Amino acid sequence: MSTDTTTPDATERTRALLTTAEPRRRRTDRIMTVLIWGAFVLAMVPLVSLLWTVLFNGAGRISIEFLTYSMRGIFGGDPSGGIYHAVAGTLIITGWATVISVPVGLLVAIYLVEYGRGPLARSVTFFVDVMTGIPSIVAGLFAVSLFTIFFGPGARFGLMGAVALSVLMIPVVVRSCEEMLKLVPNELREASYALGVPKWLTIVRVVLRTSVAGLTTGVLLAVARVIGETAPLLVAVGVTDSINFDAFDGRMMTLPVFIYRQYSQGLATCRDGQADCVADIALQNAWGAALTLIAIVMLLNVVGRLVNRWFAPKLR
Amino acid sequence: MTTTDSPPAVPAPAPARPRRRRSTGDTERGFSRTFRWITTGAGALILATLAAVALFLVARAFPAVTASPTELADAVPRYPDDTSFIAYVGPLVFGTLLAAVLALLLATPVAMGIALFISHYAPRRLAQVLGYLVDLLAAIPSVVYGLWGIAVLAPAAAPVWGWLNDYLGWFPLFAGEASPTARTLATVAVVLAVMILPIITAVSREVFLQTPRLHEEAALALGATRWEMVRTAVLPFGRSGVISAAMLGLGRALGETMAVLMILSPGFLYSFKVFQAAQHQTIAAYIALDFPEASGLAVNALIATGLALFVITLAVNMAARAVVARRKDFSGAN
Amino acid sequence: MAQRIDVKDVNIYYGDFLAVEGVTMTIDPRSVTAFIGPSGCGKSTFLRTLNRMHEVIPGARVDGSVELEGVDLYGDDVDPVAVRRTVGMVFQRPNPFPTMSIRDNVLAGVKLNNRRISKSDADDLVESSLRGANLWNEVKDRLDRPGSGLSGGQQQRLCIARAIAVKPQVLLMDEPCSALDPISTLAIEDLIQELKKEYTIVIVTHNMQQAARVSDRTAFFNIAGTGKPGRLIEMNDTATIFSSPAEKATEDYVSGRFG
Numbered sequence: 001m002s003t004d005t006t007t008p009d010a011t012e013r014t015r016a017l018l019t020t021a022e023p024r025r026r027r028t029d030r031i032m033t034v035l036i037w038g039a040f041v042l043a044m045v046p047l048v049s050l051l052w053t054v055l056f057n058g059a060g061r062i063s064i065e066f067l068t069y070s071m072r073g074i075f076g077g078d079p080s081g082g083i084y085h086a087v088a089g090t091l092i093i094t095g096w097a098t099v100i101s102v103p104v105g106l107l108v109a110i111y112l113v114e115y116g117r118g119p120l121a122r123s124v125t126f127f128v129d130v131m132t133g134i135p136s137i138v139a140g141l142f143a144v145s146l147f148t149i150f151f152g153p154g155a156r157f158g159l160m161g162a163v164a165l166s167v168l169m170i171p172v173v174v175r176s177c178e179e180m181l182k183l184v185p186n187e188l189r190e191a192s193y194a195l196g197v198p199k200w201l202t203i204v205r206v207v208l209r210t211s212v213a214g215l216t217t218g219v220l221l222a223v224a225r226v227i228g229e230t231a232p233l234l235v236a237v238g239v240t241d242s243i244n245f246d247a248f249d250g251r252m253m254t255l256p257v258f259i260y261r262q263y264s265q266g267l268a269t270c271r272d273g274q275a276d277c278v279a280d281i282a283l284q285n286a287w288g289a290a291l292t293l294i295a296i297v298m299l300l301n302v303v304g305r306l307v308n309r310w311f312a313p314k315l316r
Numbered sequence: 317m318t319t320t321d322s323p324p325a326v327p328a329p330a331p332a333r334p335r336r337r338r339s340t341g342d343t344e345r346g347f348s349r350t351f352r353w354i355t356t357g358a359g360a361l362i363l364a365t366l367a368a369v370a371l372f373l374v375a376r377a378f379p380a381v382t383a384s385p386t387e388l389a390d391a392v393p394r395y396p397d398d399t400s401f402i403a404y405v406g407p408l409v410f411g412t413l414l415a416a417v418l419a420l421l422l423a424t425p426v427a428m429g430i431a432l433f434i435s436h437y438a439p440r441r442l443a444q445v446l447g448y449l450v451d452l453l454a455a456i457p458s459v460v461y462g463l464w465g466i467a468v469l470a471p472a473a474a475p476v477w478g479w480l481n482d483y484l485g486w487f488p489l490f491a492g493e494a495s496p497t498a499r500t501l502a503t504v505a506v507v508l509a510v511m512i513l514p515i516i517t518a519v520s521r522e523v524f525l526q527t528p529r530l531h532e533e534a535a536l537a538l539g540a541t542r543w544e545m546v547r548t549a550v551l552p553f554g555r556s557g558v559i560s561a562a563m564l565g566l567g568r569a570l571g572e573t574m575a576v577l578m579i580l581s582p583g584f585l586y587s588f589k590v591f592q593a594a595q596h597q598t599i600a601a602y603i604a605l606d607f608p609e610a611s612g613l614a615v616n617a618l619i620a621t622g623l624a625l626f627v628i629t630l631a632v633n634m635a636a637r638a639v640v641a642r643r644k645d646f647s648g649a650n
Numbered sequence: 651m652a653q654r655i656d657v658k659d660v661n662i663y664y665g666d667f668l669a670v671e672g673v674t675m676t677i678d679p680r681s682v683t684a685f686i687g688p689s690g691c692g693k694s695t696f697l698r699t700l701n702r703m704h705e706v707i708p709g710a711r712v713d714g715s716v717e718l719e720g721v722d723l724y725g726d727d728v729d730p731v732a733v734r735r736t737v738g739m740v741f742q743r744p745n746p747f748p749t750m751s752i753r754d755n756v757l758a759g760v761k762l763n764n765r766r767i768s769k770s771d772a773d774d775l776v777e778s779s780l781r782g783a784n785l786w787n788e789v790k791d792r793l794d795r796p797g798s799g800l801s802g803g804q805q806q807r808l809c810i811a812r813a814i815a816v817k818p819q820v821l822l823m824d825e826p827c828s829a830l831d832p833i834s835t836l837a838i839e840d841l842i843q844e845l846k847k848e849y850t851i852v853i854v855t856h857n858m859q860q861a862a863r864v865s866d867r868t869a870f871f872n873i874a875g876t877g878k879p880g881r882l883i884e885m886n887d888t889a890t891i892f893s894s895p896a897e898k899a900t901e902d903y904v905s906g907r908f909g
Contacts, residue, residue, distance in 0.1 A: 011720035014653060017736050017819075018721055018728045025731075025762075029541040036437050039429025040446065043517075046510045047453055050464045057467070107358030115352055116359065124359040126637060127366050133564065133633030134369070134626070135571020137600045141607075141622040145372035153611065167365065174362070200351035228457025231573035231600065235607045256459045256574075263463060263578060290460045297455050305448075440708050530745035534809070537703060538759030538816055539735025548758060552749035 051294070058291030061284045067292070071241040071253075077268035077277035083289050085243040086258035089158065090296075092247050093237065093254060094227050096162035097169055102219055104166075105173025112174070113181040114203055131171040139167040140232030147236075156238035158247030161254070164232035169222050176218030180211040213311035220304030224297050230256035255293045262286040370626070377620035383613060391613035393606060394584070401617075405624055407584045411596035412625065415501055415576065416569035418590065419508035424562050426509075427516035434517075435524040436546060447521065454514035462578030465507040466499075470579065473506065474498035477591045492589030499581040502590040507575045512565035519564060523557030524550055556639050563636030567629045573600040599625040653719045653819040653850055654679045655700060660714035661879075662695055662704065670696050671879035673714075675869060682842060682851045684861035684888065687871035688903070692880030693854050696871070697822050700852065701737035702730045718819070735759070738818035742825045744805035746797030746812070753793040755808055756780060759816040775815055783811035784841050803834020810841065814849070821845060823853040827860065839864050858904055862892050870900045 066082040074081035108128070112121060143164035147155050184207050192202040208215070238251035239261055262285040270277035278284070380388065381401055388404070389395045395404060434447050474496060481494035494500075531549040540548060576598045582605070583594035590596075599621050607618050655677040662670040670692035677683045685693040698704040699712050702723060716723045723733050746755045756776045760767060767775070776793065780786040785807040789800070797808055806826060813821060823842075827835040842864050845851060855861050861868055869885040884897050895901045 008720075010653070014719040014736075014819075015721045018718065018723070018732050020729070020732055025541055025544070026729075029543045032543040032546075033437065036429045036433045039426045040433045040438070040450075042426055043430050043450060043453065043510075043513055046464075046469075047449065049468055050456060050460070053464055053468050054460060104358055104361060107355045108362055111355035111359040115355055120356070120359060124362050126634075127363055129637045129640075130630060130633050131362070131366055133567040133571075133629055133636075135573070135600055135629050137571065137573045137603050138369070138373070138622050138626045138629075141376075141603070141619050142369045142372055145376045145619060146368070149372075153615070167369065170362070170365070198346070198348045200348045203351070224455055228455075228459065230457065230459040231577075231604050234604055238608065256457055259459045259463065260574060260578070263466075286463060290457075290463055293457055294460060297457065298452075301452075301455055528745070530741060530743060531747060533703065533706060533739075533741060534745045534747065534812075535758070536706060537701065537734055537739035537741075538762065538812065539731050539733075540759075540762050541731050544762050548747065548762070552747070555749075 054287065054290050054294055057284070057287035058289075061288030062291060066288055070243045072243070074241070077270045077274075077279055077281050079276060079278045079281050079284075081285075083255065083258060083285070083292060085241070086253040086255045086289065087292065088243060088245060089237075089252035090227060090254040090256070090293075092245065093158050093161045093165065093233065093252060094223060096159060096247050097165035097226060098219070098223055100162060100166040101169040101173050101222070105170045105222075106177050106215070108170070108174045109177035109181055110203060110207075112178050114199075114207070128171045128174050131167070132175070134167060136164075136168055136229050137231040137235065139164045140235035142167060143232065143236040156236065156251050157249055158237060158244070158252045161233045161237035161252070162247065164236045165226045165229060168229065168232070169226045172222040172225055173219060176221065177215055180214030180218055181207060183214065184210045213308050216311075217304045217308035220300050220307065224300035224304065227300070228256055228293060228297055230260055233257050234260065255289055255296075259286045259289045259293065262289065373619055373623045373626060376616055377623045378616075380613060380616035380620040383616075387613060388617060392617045393610075393614065395617070396584075401620065404617075405599075405621055407586055408597055408599045408602055408621055409624060409628070410586050411501070412570055412598040412600070412628070414588070414590075414596060415504050415508060415598055416566055418501070418505035419512060419569040420562060420566050422505060422509035423512050423516055423565060424558075427513050427561070427565070428520055428558060430513070430517045431520035431524050432546060432550070434521050436542070436550065450514055450517050453510065454518075458511065458572060458574040459578070461507055461511055462575045465503060465575055465579045469507060470498040470503050473503050477502055481591045488588045489590050492587075492592035492595075494591040495581070495593035497581075497593070498591075499579055500591055500593050501580065501596045504576050504580050505590070507579060508569045508572055511572060511575065512568045515568055516558075516561045516565040519561035520554065520558050523554040523561075527553045560636040560639040563632055563639070567633045567636065570629050570632065571600055571625065572598075573604050576601040577604050655820065655850065655852075656715075656717040656720075657700075658715045658717070660696070660699060660712060660716060662692065662699060663709075663711050664707070665709040668879040669710075670871075671881055673882045675882060675885050677850060677852060678867065679850045680846060680848070681866040682846050682853060682864050684865035684868045685852065685854045685871060686856075686858060686861050686868060686903070687880070687883075688873065689856075690876075690880070691871040691873040693869075693871045694824050696880075697824055697852060697854050698739075700820070700822055701734050701739055703734065703739060705730060735816055736818055737820040737822060738813035738816060739822045740806070740809050740813055740824065740826050743829045744802055744809050746800075746805050746808050748796065748798045750797060751794045752789050752797050752800070752808060755797040756811050756815050758812060779811040779815040780808075782814050782845070783807040784837060784844070785811055801834070803830050803837055806830060806834070806838060807841065810838075810845075814845070818849065820850040820852065823851065825854050825856060828856060835860070858892075858906075862888060868892070870895070870897075870903060872899050872903070 065080065067087070068084050069080065069082035070085035071081040108124065112125060116124065143160045146163070147160045188206050188210060189202055192206045197205070233254050234257050237254065237257070239257055240251040240253050244250050244252045262282045265282040267279050268277065268281060270279050385398055385400060388401065389397050430450055434443050438446055477498055477500070478494045480490050481492070484490045527550045531553065532545055535545040535549045580596065580601060581593040582597040582601070584597060585595050587595040603618050603622055606614070610618055657673055657675045660670070660673045661668060673696060685697060687693050695704060700716060704710045704712065712724065718736070722728070747758060750758065753776050756779050757772055760775060777786060780789065785804060788804060797805065800808060827838050830838065839860065842851060842853065853864065865888045867885065868888040868891040870883045870891060871880050872883045873880045884891070884895060884900055886896070891900060892904050895904065
């Protein structure tokens with residue numbers, strides 16, 4: 001029906017209009033698309049390379065013995081011993097850090113979401129953000145400065161590391177808990193008030209109950225974040241080759257510090273024909289511990305995200 | 317809240333005293349009140365902690381700052397003779413800033429690319445998963461980055477640095493003598509760049525995703541290609557967000573310890589030769605290297621350098637957060 | 651030069667969901683065509699297929715043909731970017747770029763197409779476009795101020811100026827007055843009457859009085875129920891649609907019995 005009013009001439013002009021490929025613009029668009037895809041691919045190169053290297057170098061060292069023995073009395077190129085003391089230390093110190101950080105972080109988050117107004121709340125929000133940027137080594141120095149006042153200049157024990165980690169962990173916990181609490185719709189709070197439930201019970205029974213999955217995720221991700229911290233523990237907890245379960249007394253080994261120490265030992269000198277001597281055993285230990293550490297971190301990340309996906313109530 | 321100061325018998329609370337609490341306060345009795353104080357106390361604890369960090373560092377740094385050069389030279393390993401404390405910290409601050417700025421220059425363009433990729437280019441269903449992959453980079457402990465940097469990156473980078481040094485050696489950064497092991501600031505900067513990619517990406521991605529759909533459609537309806545749409549609508553909208561993201565990344569790079577400690581062959585010079593070994597050192601790595609063995613005045617000196625690092629990162633982070641906060645006021649307008 | 655649009659058997663899908671089914675219509679040049687119908691009947695979606703803006707919505711796709719002067723907009727050799735330049739669009743809510751001045755907003759589309767435009771040409775274009783949008787007198791003294799500082803009605807006219815600065819053939823308007831007050835609405839309606847001398851105009855509106863006031867022809871869309879596709883019920887001269895529509899549903903709608 002269009003043929004009687006549309007002249008071939010007009011059609012041609014329109015076709016020219018609609019198909020004008022402006023090569024320069026199109027090229028720019030293509031180039032930018034390639035660059036932007038390229039940026040992503042570029043970022044994946046170190047990730048893949050790193051995970052592969054750790055897996056490749058670390059898998060051979062992992063064994064039951066490696067995971068269940070400490071390094072006590074192991075010297076030189078002796079290929080026995082393991083990371084049990086470091087794993088235990090990491091779990092204990094991170095556990096204490098969690099015990100300190102979660103209540104504080106959660107209460108601060110509750111304060112910011114449920115009560116916070118005015119200058120105090122504004123400065124808390126601001127300084128929580130600023131705290132996320134504290135260098136980890138500075139957190140370690142802080143813990144040392146604090147505890148050596150009470151326990152003398154040589155004091156090094158697990159709880160000092162836990163305090164240092166808490167300084168790093170609290171802001172992360174606050175941030176993620178705050179996000180989760182904000183997701184709880186106001187209607188739920190109002191419904192609870194309308195039933196005559198006092199505010200604190202509303203917060204505990206309704207708000208926290210509704211967001212518990214999200215809070216768990218936030219905490220697990222925060223733990224994953226600090227469990228790999230090395231510098232503050234190196235400074236505040238020191239090193240040892242033995243198992244120490246007591247966070248209040250004596251130095252402790254942790255996985256990240258173990259990796260660093262083994263790495264800095266370098267090659268062992270083996271005499272010719274010496275049995276049970278592997279020259280690069282320290283490096284192998286470092287890679288094995290790195291694989292273990294990454295496995296723990298990944299596990300925390302995956303579990304954290306799954307918790308939220310499986311248990312989060314449907315709010316909308 | 318007013319139970320204590322308004323007797324219930326009085327029918328009309330005559331002198332309308334300025335109410336300090338909002339209306340919700342009226343229903344707060346018993347434990348609710350205590351609960352409010354507990355949470356407020358937790359909030360105040362944050363401020364107290366930060367103040368304590370600053371205070372303790374200052375207190376412990378003080379003896380080193382006031383000590384004479386001779387005392388310091390006796391107590392602190394690697395302390396050059398006849399140097400004031402400032403002159404001693406100077407090269408460390410320089411090395412720290414140079415490494416962090418180089419890392420930032422490398423990371424920001426790539427991070428913006430990734431952020432745009434996830435927000436506007438990647439297939440929608442994949443975008444979230446790909447975002448997780450980038451976040452994984454943030455989950456890897458820094459000590460593992462250190463191992464990787466030494467075992468994989470440095471050997472791979474050495475020929476590249478050598479080539480740049482041979483052919484572009486006239487450029488001040490590429491001058492000097494390229495180290496064959498590549499345990500240099502250039503390699504450190506690349507590792508730091510990888511480590512700060514996720515944070516810059518995450519913040520930029522958030523602001524890019526917030527670009528109002530209306531503006532994107534306005535650009536497209538004017539006949540913009542996708543890149544032109546990004547340039548006219550997305551980038552101007554996200555500019556301040558990207559700036560603050562970059563500054564957050566800078567803060568991270570400044571404080572990063574282990575990767576630098578493990579990779580860099582240290583020196584104490586004001587040098588721009590990023591391919592040459594034994595030229596630079598960063599504050600964080602310096603502390604981590606010497607602290608476990610330090611005692612007496614050396615501890616104070618190390619804490620004083622830590623204080624310098626704390627002040628620098630605090631300034632950078634506060635500036636970044638201020639930019640973000642100002643941006644929030646802005647975006648409400650439209 | 652305004653152009654005619656021929657639509658044949660267009661179906662629009664969101665993923666597997668058929669949103670609009672079997673639309674065939676002709677839109678005359680230099681006239682105003684109004685699309686009316688209840689919410690969710692697909693009239694806005696259909697409008698977007700006329701300049702391929704629906705492709706911005708994930709999962710949306712179209713079959714059938716949309717011809718501009720006999721050229722299929724969905725042909726293989728057609729550039730969607732060129733389509734949108736030829737068929738301009740004005741949105742429901744005014745959306746000037748907040749980071750640009752009034753002047754830069756008007757020039758936004760032109761700068762994309764031809765970066766080297768001389769200052770005097772640019773000035774002329776800004777003036778003619780703003781005059782075309784009946785906005786020149788109100789903003790000529792503050793061209794360098796941000797566009798977001800204008801009132802809602804002024805912003806919408808700025809968006810129209812921005813759209814016509816690219817010199818399109820067709821102008822699509824998606825409920826351009828729904829976010830505006832009555833006075834601004836009248837200003838836009840007057841402007842539409844001016845613009846139809848040069849452009850083919852298609853306007854989606856919820857306001858039946860507005861359709862009656864501004865349009866020459868009216869198309870009524872309806873939907874049989876939720877989950878069913880929207881359809882074109884009838885299309886005719888506006889006077890006919892509002893006085894003696896052929897379909898019962900149209901009569902019910904225009905007389906205010908539902909919708």
